[in-house]
Amino acid sequence: MHTILICDDDKDIVSALDIYLTSEGYQTLKAYNGKEALKAVEQNEIHLILMDIMMPELDGIRATAKLREGSNIPIILLTAKSEDSDKILGLNIGADDYITKPFNPLEVIARVKSQLRRYTSLGGAEKSPGLLTVGPISMDDSAKQVTVDGEPVALTPIEYNILRLLMNHPGQVFSSAQIYEQVWNDPAYGSENTVAVHIRHLREKIEINPADPRYLKVVWGLGYKMDKGGV
């Protein structure tokens, strides 16, 4: 049983999240500004915090910074500010994830689960040889198995091969043609959008929000890459 602190100045949002999280079996605490959140963290054992940014008294960014001084509780920022600069600021200050408003409650739950799994069970997982890890995604090449936050994911062989290529070179951009040549072992003529379609399927399987991927990223006009997480 995990305790989640929901902090937002809009009470309706707090109660809606409360309903969703409670129905998923989590225990919840409510706070309506940054100060209350800090107080709640002091007084209770909390496993994850959902925090709005624009709040009276103490905003989410300052509260996160304060919390990070002595705690590594996962913090997910819920923000109406959708600009990249706001996201970067939040993540740099110590937040683990962000969700822009208006959010999909299912995505919130998925991200909460992901963060909790990593915080509680996978925190100190030792790396075995042949295990590739990028963020929450792990690939055991010997078992041909891919897990996201510990949950196994079923991939087709082509998807698996594409993912392995990208995970072997995290941060490196591969064009569609390169991926095609390496995975299909064929010249890339006529491949056109084949790779793109596969990548999209792959994204849908390993990303929480495929429209806003965190790890398997599209570099438009250049290709695809595996990112270690971030914006």
Place this chain on the structure above:
Amino acid sequence: MRALRDNLALRAAAWVLFVAAVCGAAFFGQKCLFALAYTWNGDWTTTYAFERMLMDREGQVRDYLQYQVDLNAGELDFLDREQYSTWLEGTQAALAPENTNFRYEILSEDGSEVILTNGSETDGSLEEQVTGVFYGVLEVQDGQVLLDSKGDQAAAYSSTESSMEGTVIWAVTERAVLRCGVLQPDQMTAQDEFYDLSTLYDTYADHFTWYVALLSVFLTGALLLLLFLLWAAGHRPGEEGIVLSSPDRVFSEVWLIALLFGTLLLFWTLARYEEQASWWVNRGDQDMFPVLLAAGTAAAGAWTALAAGFLRTVTVRLKARALARTTLLCRVVMFLGRRLWEFFRDLPLTWKAVLSFFLYVIAIFFADHLWPFRYWYPLPGVIINLAVLLGLCWWSAGFWRVRKGTEVIAAGNLNHQIETAHLPGDLKRHAEALNNISGGLTNAVNEQMKSERFKAELITNVSHDLKTPLTSIINYVNLLKTTQQTDPTAREYIDVLDRKSQRLKKLTEDLVEASKASTGALAVNREKIGLVQLLDQALGEYEERLEGKHLTVVRTVPEGECYVYADGRHLWRVMDNLLSNCAKYALEGTRVYIEIFRGKGSVGLSVKNVSRDPLNVPPERLMERFVRGEESRTTEGSGLGLSIAKSLTELQGGTFQLVVDGDLFKAIVTLPQSS
């Protein structure tokens, strides 16, 4: 000092004092003149009056002798004799020592014998008694006694002439010598004209210094008062600046004419005065002096008052800078000049040029061929030509400046102001008009930019505020969906809520993006990217959506990659919007033609599809915000897609073009090629 100046009573008193001082100065001036007239040549015996008096007395002596000669001749009848005897006695009495200070003696021609005298021997010789001895020669011709006065020049009368034999009697003596003189003032006994003259002289000689001193005092006083009055003139208590009073408003010419008339009168008076004064002064007669003094003082005072009034009004007008305005002649000249100038100024430029040319030709003709200038030929013509050349240079320099300024404005620097100082009239007006245009444009552009920024900020803020309630709506709709409604109508309603809330979400996102893109508030990171690669990636993303609408993509790309210089994420949004447009509005079961083609320094991408609904909107309108092919607004889509695509393309330095041909919809994106 200011209080002094503004005290009107004081100023009136000053005027009175001024006139009084002038009168005093005139009075003592005349006194000085009189004194000078008497003392100029030395003592009183050298005055003209003395000379006249002496001559009169000498004449009297001659008359005395004449009467004697006439009586001795014995040719007179009784009555005449009686008459002559009376005259003789009268003359004798007048010449008697108790009645006059004039002393004379008549000597025989050789000077050895005194024939006749009015002096007595007890008083000593003539030389001892008189101030100076005057000589004369008496001669009898045909019974007439002639006197040739020699003055005090004894040398002129020489004793060498005295060769003639002479005795006592006049009748036989043909020539005799007259010696005469006037007693020293301290020996005078009679109250005659010489005594009067001597006294008069003494008075003037003694008082001359006083007269000069008083004259200086009055003159200085009058001058100081005049300066004060001129300084104070035009000021009014309680009013700032110079106020013109009614005498200052009449035309200056009136004052000038009055002054001229007064001056003429003064000259006439002076002439008469001089005539009278010299006559009386030369007679040594003081009886008329008071009249003369009064007349002279009055004339001088009156004229000076008039002149001071004139000076005052001119000063006031000068102080108020109104001299030209209140002068009829100046006004007429200025009026005519202004009219002429206005006439010339308002002529069309062509006429001005023609007129200037003819003026130039006439001026050159006059300078080269007409009398006073021909003398220096060709200097005047050269000077005129140089002046014209300078004028042309001035005009050209001004025109150049205006042209340069216009180019700067045209290049986009709307804040540029053309310097209009020292420009010729017409160019100046032209430059001012250009400055006004540029100022107006600057304002308009600033206003527009301000309003765009304001709009973008407003939209961002509003969208933030919209997002929070929208979050709740979406969340609670989702919660409603999980409540397992048994009523199918309720489920239908919830579906509507769900759809609309999702649409609202999309709309707010698009709204922010559109406003950012159109105001340029987006960061653009341009780099070399492959357009074909991007197209394939995009098609990969859209494959299923397009297939779902039974749309077949026909893709035509040139050999090899087409590299463009653009921001990949923004370009993806452009492509995203175009493909989503196809998915939304294309007629199901048709083909979508996507082509990449190389242009000159650019790469183009065109997307063609057949619209499901008739496109009765011109392409320009389609790119405006919130405009969609159909106006019902029931289908998905915010109506912002094309507007965003256009703005983003332009942000990356490309062009976005729409062509609508019947139901055929064609979008062409052109981007700069990457080298």
